[in-house]
Amino acid sequence: xxEIVLGDVTITRITEYFGSVEMSPDVFFxxxxxxxxxxxxxxxxxxxxxxxxxxxVSAIQTWLLRSAGATIxxxxxxxxxxxxxxxxxxxxxxxxxxxxxxxxGVRPQDVDLxxxxxxxxxxxxWNTRLDDRTWVPTFPNATYLMPRLDFDFWNPANGxxxxxxxxxxxxxxxxxxxxxxxxRTLLWEDSYRIDANLTLDLAPGHTPGxxxxxxxxxxxxxxxxxxxxxxxxxxxxxxTNSCFCEDPVLARATRRxxxxxxxxxxxxVLPAHLGGHGGAEVVREGDRFAIKQWAPFxxxxxx
Ligand SMILES: [Zn+2]
Numbered sequence: 001x002x003e004i005v006l007g008d009v010t011i012t013r014i015t016e017y018f019g020s021v022e023m024s025p026d027v028f029f030x031x032x033x034x035x036x037x038x039x040x041x042x043x044x045x046x047x048x049x050x051x052x053x054x055x056x057v058s059a060i061q062t063w064l065l066r067s068a069g070a071t072i073x074x075x076x077x078x079x080x081x082x083x084x085x086x087x088x089x090x091x092x093x094x095x096x097x098x099x100x101x102x103x104x105g106v107r108p109q110d111v112d113l114x115x116x117x118x119x120x121x122x123x124x125x126w127n128t129r130l131d132d133r134t135w136v137p138t139f140p141n142a143t144y145l146m147p148r149l150d151f152d153f154w155n156p157a158n159g160x161x162x163x164x165x166x167x168x169x170x171x172x173x174x175x176x177x178x179x180x181x182x183x184r185t186l187l188w189e190d191s192y193r194i195d196a197n198l199t200l201d202l203a204p205g206h207t208p209g210x211x212x213x214x215x216x217x218x219x220x221x222x223x224x225x226x227x228x229x230x231x232x233x234x235x236x237x238x239x240t241n242s243c244f245c246e247d248p249v250l251a252r253a254t255r256r257x258x259x260x261x262x263x264x265x266x267x268x269v270l271p272a273h274l275g276g277h278g279g280a281e282v283v284r285e286g287d288r289f290a291i292k293q294w295a296p297f298x299x300x301x302x303x
């Protein structure tokens with residue numbers, strides 16, 4: 001079991017996928033200088049980059065938290081059997097995610113809270129599962145916390161034209177609306193206090209409602225930052241955005257603000273998609289950041 005304890009909170013890493021995301025660095029991160037990937041290749045490979053094929057390597061993972069008696073999932077990955085015509089790498093997956101959750105001692109009915117840091121295709125998938133031909137909440141007893149700004153932005157009825165294009169096609173309909181219609185969503189604004197250890201705050205830029213979950217327990221600190229970073233290169237090149245960032249200027253500012261806070265507070269940074277050890281503590285180095293030490297999770301290995 002890949003588990004750590006911070007203060008009164010237990011954190012377990014549940015991996016849905018680890019490997020190539022079939023995108024080269026210049027496509028995934030169009031504003032990152034090619035030299036930066038070369039300069040840092042010696043530590044980015046193989047956990048975050050496959051230099052032989054020049055593709056980025058990513059994990060899709062859920063952070064399972066046990067806090068104040070509650071069982072909490074942070075982000076729910078891609079999900080099984082989803083029709084994703086414009087995201088073929090995430091179309092029709094059939095993974096053992098729920099078995100993995102079961103090995104961590106959690107049955108779907110045990111989950112009390114689901115947190116979607118934002119409503120992208122790879123963060124809401126296991127919100128629902130296919131029951132015959134109907135999408136139903138996977139976690140029938142859970143309250144699903146969603147940022148209202150993202151709920152409204154990604155609702156096709158509102159006719160937004162996202163930077164992501166059609167990458168989120170079908171996502172609202174099969175992974176968000178069924179949960180909302182079942183009366184299980186809590187759409188929060190500004191910030192939301194979960195319990196004595198955990199608070200959600202907006203961290204916009206990647207999407208309008210992107211959020212960060214702060215863990216403060218005893219002297220321990222962690223920031224679950226969703227897609228504030230997609231690759232470890234962004235620690236040392238904090239102005240680098242992914243091609244999926246809706247507001248590039250705001251995404252950079254939010255990334256710098258949260259990494260500064262993490263460095264000052266000695267907080268473990270846990271993004272959604274880092275392979276390797278899953279996260280890191282950082283220190284300031286001029287106007288950039290450096291990795292002080294990797295998170296104490298076991299290093300992910302490609303199958
Ligand atoms: Zn993501």
